[in-house]
Amino acid sequence: MSVTAEIHAADVQRVEAICRMFRRFGYPxxxxxxxxxxxxxxxxxxxxxxxxxxxxxxxxxxxxDVEIFTGKPPELRELDRFFARHRFVPPA
Structure with missing residues (x-):
């Protein structure tokens, strides 16, 4: 398989995985x-x-970004967990 074909296959897998996530959250x-x-x-x-x-x-x-991409605002606990994982302290 060529490098281009491998990249395309990986792209398809990633888009499908993200799509499944959106379906799991109720999107048609x-x-x-x-x-x-x-x-x-x-x-x-x-x-x-x-x-x-x-x-x-x-x-x-x-x-x-989350709200634009999903149409729903993230919960504060989700943002807190994300920021903690990336060692970011939001300004007060």
Whole structure:
């Protein structure tokens, strides 16, 4: 298998996994697929553009990202757990 084919297969697997997550949370198939592709492709864009953001700017926007991608705001406990895992202390 060529490198391009392997990358494509990995992309398909990742999009399908994200899509299953959205379905698990009750999104219909088409919306789950659209949201999965939006999440995945935007993250690939961050990587391919070699985007570097100061964590002090990026981390406070995580909750907004979750809401934009899912249509639902994250719970405070979810954000707290995410921030703790990344050793980020939000400004008071």
């Amino acid at each position: 198939d088409r919306e789950a697929d659209t949201r999965a592709r939006t999440v995945y492709l935007s993250q690939i864009g961050y990587i391919s553009m070699q985007t570097i953001e100061d964590p002090a700017m990026r981390m406070p926007r995580i909750g907004d």
